[in-house]
Amino acid sequence: TTPDEENEPEIRLPANMHGNEHIGTEITLYFLRHLLTNYASNPQVQDLIDNKEIWILPTINPDGKVANTRRNANNVDLNxxxxxxxDGWGGSPGPCSQIENKVMVQHLDENDISLEYNYHSVAQYVNYPWDYHYADPPDSQHIIDLSQVYADSANLTVTNGYDWYQVTGCIQDYTIGTSGALAWTIETLEPSSSSAIDQICYNNRDALMDICERAGWGIEGVVKDSVTSNPLYARVEFMNPDRVDIYTDPNLGDFHKMIEQGTYDLRISANEYAPKT
Ligand SMILES: [Zn+2]
Structure with a gap:
């Protein structure tokens, strides 16, 4: 068990996976500074830091950032x-082929992420899944409602990803499809002046403050061995109504599924254990 691991919903904010889309780095660093400098004076900041685990990743394409290129040093579009x-788009030679993405996948496996925003800057959208397919994701009305919360604060427009344009192999679809977290792609305009940088950072800070407190609103629990109380790496199936499965955090056995208010049938299973419904 890592010493800093607590039973908390986890939020992940990766930015700048397109190395020439720089404002996401500023948005995430500004949000980080906001959290670090206002803990003592701002109860909402205090609540977030005390009750959520927040991963802030200002660039997940460092080579592309330095070179000011969309793609990484292998000329692959990480998204x-x-x-x-x-589907082999963007010069990708195979699924999760790039080291930048392998570490993000490992991070997703090792943690129970509830909420993710990844930052881009070629449009002005709160882009919700899916990007690869025209069908609405499970729990789509809940996702659209949460999209609007972010959009209202950040002065953006809500769009379905596929409706804007189809993408395969993106981080947003991977996160929601394989981990059951809620995940969005945020698109903001790349600023044209220094004052525009500040305004974009303020808007997205306000949106993140509004939305991050909702991380984990839904169903949560801890899965342990009933004899030894050791935490388990378990699958949590949402059987009725059908929702995307989630997995516990292997360090503590905790899970936090953001989901609409209602009644759900769950089935919990772990290797070498009988499932429980
Ligand atoms: Zn982008």
Whole structure:
């Protein structure tokens, strides 16, 4: 068990996976500074830091950032390389082929992420899944409602990803499809002046403050061995109504599924254990 691991919903904010889309780095660093400098004076900041686990990743394409290129140093578009309905777009030679994405996948496996926003800057959208397929994702009305919360604060427009344009192999679809987290792609305009940088950072900070407190609103629990109380790496199936499965955090056995208010049948299973419904 890692010493800093607590039973909390986890939020992940990866930015700049397209190395020439720089404002996401500023948005995430600004949000980080906001959290670090206002803990003592701002009860909402205090609540977030005390009750959520927040992963802030200002660039997940460092070579592309330095070179100011969309793709990484291998000339692969990292947002076409993820392994959920991967289709070889963007120069990707295989699903999750790039080291930048392998570490993100490992991070997703090792943690129970509830909420993810990844940042881009070629449009002004809160882009919700799916990107690869025209069908609405499970729990789509809940996802659209949460999209609107972010959009209202950040002064953006809500769009379905596929409706805007189809993408395969993106991080958003991978995160929601394989981990059951809720995940969005945020698109903001790349700023044209320094004052525009500040305004974009303020808007997205306000949106993140509004939405991050909702991380984990839904169903949560801890899965343990009933004899030894050791935490288990378990699958949590949402059987009725059917929703995307989630997995526990192997360190503590905790899970946090953001989901609409209602009644759900769950089935919990782990290797070498009888499932429980
Ligand atoms: Zn992008």
């Amino acid at each position: 076409r390389d993820y392994g959920y309905f991967w």
